[in-house]
Amino acid sequence: MKKKIVVIHQPDFAPYLGFFHRFLYADMYIALDHVQYVSKGRGWTNRDKIKTAQGEKWLSVSVNKAPLNTAISQIELSTIIDWRKDNLRLIEHNYRKAPFYSEMMQEVSQLYAKPFQLLRDFNMAFIAMLMDMLDVRIPWVWSSDLDPVGTKNELLVNLLQKVSATHYLSGVGARDYFIVEPFARAGIDVIWQDFTHPVYTQQFGGFVPFLSVLDVLFNHGIKTSRELLRMSK
Numbered sequence: 001m002k003k004k005i006v007v008i009h010q011p012d013f014a015p016y017l018g019f020f021h022r023f024l025y026a027d028m029y030i031a032l033d034h035v036q037y038v039s040k041g042r043g044w045t046n047r048d049k050i051k052t053a054q055g056e057k058w059l060s061v062s063v064n065k066a067p068l069n070t071a072i073s074q075i076e077l078s079t080i081i082d083w084r085k086d087n088l089r090l091i092e093h094n095y096r097k098a099p100f101y102s103e104m105m106q107e108v109s110q111l112y113a114k115p116f117q118l119l120r121d122f123n124m125a126f127i128a129m130l131m132d133m134l135d136v137r138i139p140w141v142w143s144s145d146l147d148p149v150g151t152k153n154e155l156l157v158n159l160l161q162k163v164s165a166t167h168y169l170s171g172v173g174a175r176d177y178f179i180v181e182p183f184a185r186a187g188i189d190v191i192w193q194d195f196t197h198p199v200y201t202q203q204f205g206g207f208v209p210f211l212s213v214l215d216v217l218f219n220h221g222i223k224t225s226r227e228l229l230r231m232s233k
Contacts, residue, residue: 001164001166002166003027003166003167004027004028004163004164004165004166004167005025005026005027005028005165005166005167005168005169005191006026006027006028006029006030006160006163006165006167006168006169007022007023007026007028007029007030007169008029008030008032008143008156008159008160008168008170009022009029009030009031009032009171010031010032010033010035010043010044010045010072011031011032011033011045011072011120011123011124011127012044012045012048012123012127013044013045013046013047013048013059013061013119013122013123013126014048014059014126014130014212014213014214015044015048015127015130015212015213016048016210016211016212016213017197017198017213017216017228017229017232018171018193018195018197018210018232019213020130020131020134020136020213020229021193021195021229021232022169022171022193022195023131023136023137023138024136024229024230025169025191026138026169027138027139028138028139028140028141028163028165029138029139029140029141030140030141030142030143030146030159030163031120031124031127031140031141031142031143032072032143033071033072033073033120033142033143033144034071034072034073034142034143034144034148035071035072035143036068036069036070036071036072037066037070037071037072037074037075037119045072045075045119045123046060046061046062046063046075046119047059047060047061048211048212049210049211049212050090050091050094050095050211050212050214050215051094051202051203051204051208051211051215052093052094052204053094053203053204055204055208056208056211057090057094059087059090059091059212059214060083060087061077061083061087061119061122061123062077062078062080062081062083063075063076063077063078063119064076064077064078064079064080071144072119072120073118073120073142073144074118075118075119075120076117076118076119077116077117077118077119077122084112084113087112088108088109088112091105091108091214091218092105094203095203095214095218095219097203098203098218098219099218099219099220099221100217100218100219100220100221100222101218103221103222104214104217104218104221107129107133108214111125111126111129120142124140130213130217133217133222133225133226134213134222134225134226134229135226136229141163143159146159146162146163147162148162152177152179153177153178153179153182153183154182156168156182156183157182157183157185157186157188160186160188161186161188165188166187166188166189167188167189167190167191168183168188168189168190168191169191169193170190170191170192170193171193172192172193172195175192178190195232196232197209197210197232198228198229198231198232200216200219200220200224200228201219201220202215202219203219213225216228
């Protein structure tokens with residue numbers, strides 16, 4: 001069987017550099033959209049951090065209230081709160097003096113102008129734009145389109161089998177709840193991400209890691225951001 005490395009992760013909003021680092025080594029990305037949406041305050045599906053003169057600050061997407069067990073795929077973007085205008089204003093205020101503001105703001109503004117109704121679709125369009133910028137474009141599929149079965153590790157194995165994966169590339173955060181047996185039974189090898197966050201010049205003082213990848217793109221542009229991502233290999 002031909003080697004096929006697959007990444008599985010929720011379609012987070014404007015993720016950090018490490019999110020895209022795995023795509024350097026993967027053949028496919030399964031966007032985990034059928035699992036329960038984790039509400040604001042605990043998850044990353046509708047928010048990430050940028051850097052301001054006052055320190056780290058959340059850049060958040062507003063969504064409509066939904067029942068507790070609602071899947072990410074069903075979460076609707078708010079039509080009451082003008083979060084698009086708020087986001088763009090926050091980005092402009094904090095990055096207008098960044099070296100690549102004009103280049104990046106045009107792309108981001110065009111994305112925000114599109115009429116998305118679902119959070120997952122907006123997030124995935126954002127991720128796709130960032131994948132192109134970072135030159136890490138790989139095929140992807142919604143988990144909800146794969147008729148997933150099971151929970152936790154068994155669910156991951158089920159999804160991997162449905163795309164004929166031979167290897168699963170996981171972030172290190174999953175080690176605490178990882179169980180090897182389901183993967184071993186399925187003959188799927190597990191690879192752990194080895195990511196060291198590159199240090200780069202930022203605005204507003206010393207370096208702060210794990211911000212949205214927007215921070216490196218506004219500060220260093222597309223070409224250098226691609227180089228910085230590959231420095232962490």
